[in-house]
Amino acid sequence: MARRAAADTRERILVTAARLFGDKGVHAVGLQQIIEAAGCGKNLLYREFPSKDVLVTAYLERCREDWTETLRETAAATNTPAEQIVAVVKAIAERATAPGTRGCALRNTFAEFPEQSHPAHQVAVEHFTQMRRQLHELAQRADAHDPQLLGDRIMLIIDGLYTNGAIFGTAGAAAAAIAFAEEVVAAQTTTSTVVA
Amino acid sequence: MARRAAADTRERILVTAARLFGDKGVHAVGLQQIIEAAGCGKNLLYREFPSKDVLVTAYLERCREDWTETLRETAAATNTPAEQIVAVVKAIAERATAPGTRGCALRNTFAEFPEQSHPAHQVAVEHFTQMRRQLHELAQRADAHDPQLLGDRIMLIIDGLYTNGAIFGTAGAAAAAIAFAEEVVAAQTTTSTVVA
DNA sequence: ACAGTCCCGGACCGATCGGTCCATGATTAA
DNA sequence: TTAATCATGGACCGATCGGTCCGGGACTGT
Secondary structure, three states: OOOOOHHHHHHHHHHHHHHHHHHHOOOOOOHHHHHHHHOOOHHHHHHHOOOHHHHHHHHHHHHHHHHHHHHHHHHHHOOOHHHHHHHHHHHHHHHHHOOOOOOOHHHHHHHHOOOOOOHHHHHHHHHHHHHHHHHHHHHHHOOOOOHHHHHHHHHHHHHHHHHHHHHHHHHOOHHHHHHHHHHHHHHHHOOOOOOO | OOOOOHHHHHHHHHHHHHHHHHHHOOOOOOHHHHHHHHOOOHHHHHHHOOOHHHHHHHHHHHHHHHHHHHHHHHHHHOOOHHHHHHHHHHHHHHHHHOOOOOOOHHHHHHHHOOOOOOHHHHHHHHHHHHHHHHHHHHHHHOOOOOHHHHHHHHHHHHHHHHHHHHHHHHHOOHHHHHHHHHHHHHHHHOOOOOOO
16 A cells, blocks of 8 residues: 555544544544544644643544635635525534434533633634634624624524534424524614514 | 431432532543432432433423522413513523523533434423423513414523623623514514514 | 551552663665 | 465443432421
């Protein structure tokens, strides 16, 4: 077998770890398990990720990239910020209700690392802080009457959506969430609060 | 020292375990730690809770009782089902934004035990299923136009509230959540969809 | 005072954790 | 072909996990 490039190896380990962490939770997955699933030597994993904390952090950064990618895709697929907000909720609804999904990986890992000093905790907090700011900006560009309020409401819906989807799947409140988001956006972006 | 009654001992262990589990997560807390914090012998814990799974299950059942208690209290403190729905959201908002709170204990533990066969997983699923049914019933008694829809929306808000409060505390979307719930209830219980 | 009951807490068990080190074998460049 | 490089995977380490067992001391009823 040809020798694999270091970048490929790192990617393979990270993808494997992400799958296992996502499926079973970080604490429940041992490094030995990741090594076996990735089919690499023990040295290699420790060369790329000197400790489990580093690996977990890399895993969470990858999850953050997924969110950023979602923002980009929905921006490209819609014409207005208002439409994009709904598209984001729709994209997350699909993801959160997929079979076997366990909710937001960053939220789950946040729950596993309560210590504020832990890097995983910090990455998760950074993510949600950034996410909230981005939703506020998006609401502002959508000319919402109260951008903060709209952003926060969308954030509540998204966070609720993840939990609900993890438990009930498509039989849950996902469908309700999309219509919910549409109404909330519409109510905040119409020229009057009176709905005819 | 006077000998303690068995019921008191059990309660003391359970309260101690609940605090530690809630603060640090189930996987992160060892039984030795609980024993030391509760100030009891090792035998005693294993007499009351033959395994950690049993203890975790008892912890989650206690959390479910807290929810049931919240339902009772809000029912007693309000005059109409519509008011009760808002009161429930308000009560959870206070709880979820308290300093040091880490979100919904059942939701967090659900994240830690992904295996469907695990009793902790099952208790959590039962809780959310029951909770959703209760919110549907409450919405029905509030004469909502679409009780399922209103119940699901409130559930999204509550689930989102827990996550948001765990991360941002009172600086988060909690205040927005209460007004949000009020509007959602009002829109579903007015005689017309036209808001003056 | 005595015998019996109960509880604290430490010794101990096998398993597994994160992490280190190295022998072996395969692949590469020269 | 030879020498150097690199990945594999097992041996090993100390710590900690859930769980069992038991010694010794404090309390009880008689």
